[in-house]
Amino acid sequence: MYNVNIQGRDSYRLFTSVKQTEQSQQLLQCVLISLFVLAVLLLLFIFRQFDNNRLTSWFWVFADFSSVKFFIMISLGMIISYPLSRFSLPEKSSVFALTTFSFFITTVFWQQPEVIVDASRYFMQAKYVELYGPGFFIAEWGNVIPAWTDMPLVPFIYGVIFWVFGETRLGIQIFSSLLFAGTVTLTYLIGKTLWNRQLGLYAAALLLGIPYLLTQVPLFMVDIAAMFFLTLAIYSVINAIEKGNVVSCLWASVVITLALLVKYSNGLMLSIIPIIFLVNYQKGWRPIIRLGLIVAIGVFILFGIFLLIKFDVFIEQLQLLQSYQMPALSRWKESLSSTFLFQIHPVITITAVYSLYRVARKKEIKYLTICWLVILTLILDVRRIRYMIVIFPMLTLMSAYGLYYLKDEGLRRFVVSSTVLSSVLIAVFAYLPFLEKTSSINIKQAGEYLDLMGAEFDRVDVYVQNQSRSSVNPSVIIPILDLFTDKELVYHFSESVLNAPDNIDSLPLRWTWELDSSQYLRERPNKNIDGIAIVVIQSSADKQLPEFIRTKIKYYRLRKAFNVTDKAFKFQTTVKIYRPVSELNIEEKS
Numbered sequence: 001m002y003n004v005n006i007q008g009r010d011s012y013r014l015f016t017s018v019k020q021t022e023q024s025q026q027l028l029q030c031v032l033i034s035l036f037v038l039a040v041l042l043l044l045f046i047f048r049q050f051d052n053n054r055l056t057s058w059f060w061v062f063a064d065f066s067s068v069k070f071f072i073m074i075s076l077g078m079i080i081s082y083p084l085s086r087f088s089l090p091e092k093s094s095v096f097a098l099t100t101f102s103f104f105i106t107t108v109f110w111q112q113p114e115v116i117v118d119a120s121r122y123f124m125q126a127k128y129v130e131l132y133g134p135g136f137f138i139a140e141w142g143n144v145i146p147a148w149t150d151m152p153l154v155p156f157i158y159g160v161i162f163w164v165f166g167e168t169r170l171g172i173q174i175f176s177s178l179l180f181a182g183t184v185t186l187t188y189l190i191g192k193t194l195w196n197r198q199l200g201l202y203a204a205a206l207l208l209g210i211p212y213l214l215t216q217v218p219l220f221m222v223d224i225a226a227m228f229f230l231t232l233a234i235y236s237v238i239n240a241i242e243k244g245n246v247v248s249c250l251w252a253s254v255v256i257t258l259a260l261l262v263k264y265s266n267g268l269m270l271s272i273i274p275i276i277f278l279v280n281y282q283k284g285w286r287p288i289i290r291l292g293l294i295v296a297i298g299v300f301i302l303f304g305i306f307l308l309i310k311f312d313v314f315i316e317q318l319q320l321l322q323s324y325q326m327p328a329l330s331r332w333k334e335s336l337s338s339t340f341l342f343q344i345h346p347v348i349t350i351t352a353v354y355s356l357y358r359v360a361r362k363k364e365i366k367y368l369t370i371c372w373l374v375i376l377t378l379i380l381d382v383r384r385i386r387y388m389i390v391i392f393p394m395l396t397l398m399s400a401y402g403l404y405y406l407k408d409e410g411l412r413r414f415v416v417s418s419t420v421l422s423s424v425l426i427a428v429f430a431y432l433p434f435l436e437k438t439s440s441i442n443i444k445q446a447g448e449y450l451d452l453m454g455a456e457f458d459r460v461d462v463y464v465q466n467q468s469r470s471s472v473n474p475s476v477i478i479p480i481l482d483l484f485t486d487k488e489l490v491y492h493f494s495e496s497v498l499n500a501p502d503n504i505d506s507l508p509l510r511w512t513w514e515l516d517s518s519q520y521l522r523e524r525p526n527k528n529i530d531g532i533a534i535v536v537i538q539s540s541a542d543k544q545l546p547e548f549i550r551t552k553i554k555y556y557r558l559r560k561a562f563n564v565t566d567k568a569f570k571f572q573t574t575v576k577i578y579r580p581v582s583e584l585n586i587e588e589k590s
Contacts, residue, residue: 044341056435082418099184129160134159206399209419224389230259238369254302336383441564473509
């Protein structure tokens with residue numbers, strides 16, 4: 001009995017010693033990985049002038065950051081990541097927690113302004129649903145409602161949200177955040193279906209390791225929706241092959257059609273669908289061909305109905321894409337190093353590249369499902385991160401595949417958690433403050449200020465002036481101002497002030513001159529003109545006003561000015577708000 005007890009204690013000591021050794025080794029590995037990642041990020045910070053991203057270049061974002069401040073921020077992220085990586089939740093709890101966190105982290109960015117003028121197009125299209133109803137939008141999209149090269153699904157959904165809940169940016173942002181969180185869940189499901197739950201969780205979490213992506217969620221754009229519907233289409237096809245029934249195939253047809261109706265570029269990205277069928281040849285060619293035909297026929301019918309109804313619009317858009325949009329892509333380029341090292345956490349890129357090495361040795365054909373879109377994007381030489389957003393779920397799946405070859409699960413969790421946390425810190429404490437200091441914040445603040453004015457100022461007259469440094473039509477900003485205020489805006493157009501440049505056909509933002517994005521705001525007859533406020537939008541606060549505007553504000557006094565300017569962008573928007581002198585005198589006496 002005594003010998004047995006001695007042996008038991010010795011075994012326990014041995015087990016404890018081995019466990020402590022493993023933990024020490026794991027801690028050492030975490031430290032070494034942290035030092036490597038920290039060194040890479042510091043190098044990127046030092047050479048940030050090479051980031052030529054057009055929106056969140058590190059050269060602009062970290063202009064007010066010292067290397068010490070950057071080092072402390074990243075180091076804190078690494079330190080906090082270690083205890084977080086020690087916890088392992090059950091599968092259902094992990095997915096729920098990750099999806100919930102993905103939604104709520106994007107709410108931090110709801111406060112940022114609309115920094116991309118394309119939002120004006122989508123808002124204007126959505127406004128028609130609010131004003132005239134869904135039926136009018138369906139009938140007049142591409143006719144009365146200018147479509148440019150946009151597809152109708154997302155503006156229609158935005159318009160329905162306005163129609164049901166009122167014209168509020170918050171409703172759109174909640175919807176977009178839900179789409180992002182849904183993409184996180186879909187990425188998990190794809191990884192789990194193709195491989196296992198852990199790989200799926202890693203891939204889903206790594207979507208939060210792309211700081212640029214987080215800043216796009218709150219914007220009145222279609223890119224997040226394009227990513228969601230494309231990812232949903234990919235998962236729906238994988239699920240249809242797994243289940244092998246007609247209902248799943250028909251659902252896949254519906255989702256693919258929706259993905260096509262979000263954005264033209266999704267049509268190219270959906271070339272992944274036949275790839276998914278091909279890599280499942282081991283299930284037998286006959287059932288695969290049968291399922292593929294069901295899906296293809298469903299898409300042909302559903303999307304064919306849209307093409308039949310809007311054939312003329314579709315042809316015009318294709319001609320515009322061929323003559324303008326595609327050649328323009330060669331002029332609107334960002335470097336691959338900017339996208340895959342600065343805007344995407346370098347750990348994601350490194351592990352994705354490593355996954356190519358691993359799969360080359362293993363020759364796992366289903367890996368084509370996740371790498372096809374990334375390879376296609378590189379072959380087509382797409383050099384604009386906005387057009388690459390849709391491939392990010394596949395990129396993180398590649399990254400998770402490479403990361404999965406780390407033998408220690410705790411080490412894998414640490415790499416994922418440190419990547420996510422450092423990226424979130426960069427997005428929250430660098431990207432967001434930078435975006436809030438751009439001149440686009442003036443439009444947001446001016447709209448909020450207008451809403452604070454009394455009910456007697458329900459109507460607001462808006463005047464704009466030509467830009468000093470930008471070739472963008474300044475009237476494009478008026479629908480964005482409309483997004484931020486409940487007041488009725490009336491746009492006063494003047495050909496003597498707004499002169500279109502001679503080279504419109506070659507302008508990067510040619511649509512701002514060709515689409516009358518403020519037509520629905522033009523002055524209407526029989527309007528009560530008493531008690532109105534006046535808004536003047538200029539490229540700089542000290543720019544002299546034209547004579548006809550000076551005459552208009554003769555009996556008005558400047559009440560509020562929003563004059564934030566930045567050096568990053570040519571397009572600047574300062575705002576001045578004028579109110580009648582008599583109203584101000586009454587207010588001052590009271």
